[in-house]
Amino acid sequence: MLIDFVPTVSGVSLAEAPGFLKAPGGAPANVAIAVTRLGGRAAFVGKLGDDEFGRMLAGILEQNGVAVDGVLFDQGARTALAFVTLRADGEREFISAHLKAMEVAKAAGALLSYDPNLRLPLWPSAEEARKQILSIWDQAEVIKVSDDELEFLTGSDKIDDESALSLWHPNLKLLLVTLGEKGCRYYTKSFRGSVDGFHVKTVDTTGAGDSFMVLFCAKW
Template identity: 60%
Template structure:
């Protein structure tokens, strides 16, 4: 795998407030028209995707310092994604290129009935092949916040790399930030997804979940019920739990208080 540290063209990771995001970076293909299924789409346009990478870009655009750790293919799409992160001032010194696997692709649409439809090409993709030995340990140790999802827990060797990175960050005093980002089609089964997502739940300091994810993780309980959220999802080590409600805003929970922030 190729190390990109020689030319990050982003903000330096040498500070005390960097947000390091770990996980997948991929190409989303979305229909050129709205409200159609993937089969009905007349054409697709490409867009950078991957929830952890999106967070890194968002932090940088808001004026913060961020870095991304993950793996893409040594292909046109992989280099394009690296360039996009650079252009958005994201440090990519922890990013790697894989010479054997391609950059992940995802076709996604919002159908007329309001349901999202996904089709993934990861058999395997480069992000799944990140090894623990390829981690930029110094970068992880600098993280004020270490942010990650659950997709990187699905397959080895990335799963072991993910767990090792979390442990390094935790020992270094980082705040662990977790967005499960449920993508059921990528998991072997619903039970595997639930077990995998919850396997690292109690290690996070900050967790962000959606209403649909609450339903899934609790076996169908009411995502608007504060008792459900606190009893089933809040754990003793957690500092903040955020429940997103799309355009309606979000709810937040701590040990001492809770509240709601309306959408913008």
């Protein structure tokens, strides 16, 4: 989890922004909270900085019905802060024991879904990001990638079936490719298809992929 600082005005640089609003963020937390709001059950397992922001984030999880028994506070770490810039069209730009957990979840009969949630500035290099993302690829039963992530992982600038299916592995049950305003494509072992997007006035796309995964996980 982290704290997003979102400018009060879009279409300007961080230096030009007159002010920022703080908001709880982080894809796993976004998904967990939204699942509980849709009537499901969710828990957050992870580590937060032992500071005011960390305690605030844990409190927000708990207030929204997310179990926080697995949350640890680290006195040697500070809660991450991310400054988000909004382009004029609403698109966002970020500056800024998984294997054991998967093993325990699988043993408990949980469905393992994977959203790489690629943030290249957080990695030492693009090569390292690709290597680490793919290192646990074949453990997931459901995978969701964006069109940008598909290009990054395959090295191809083509967003088509051939490119998507190059990421398929034998243990996979469903592969989802989100296409922004164009909707999404889906692939299973026996069929594939696409769903058109809804036409809405875009204000801020931050968390759009999280919301997509929320509805999928809550209704699976």
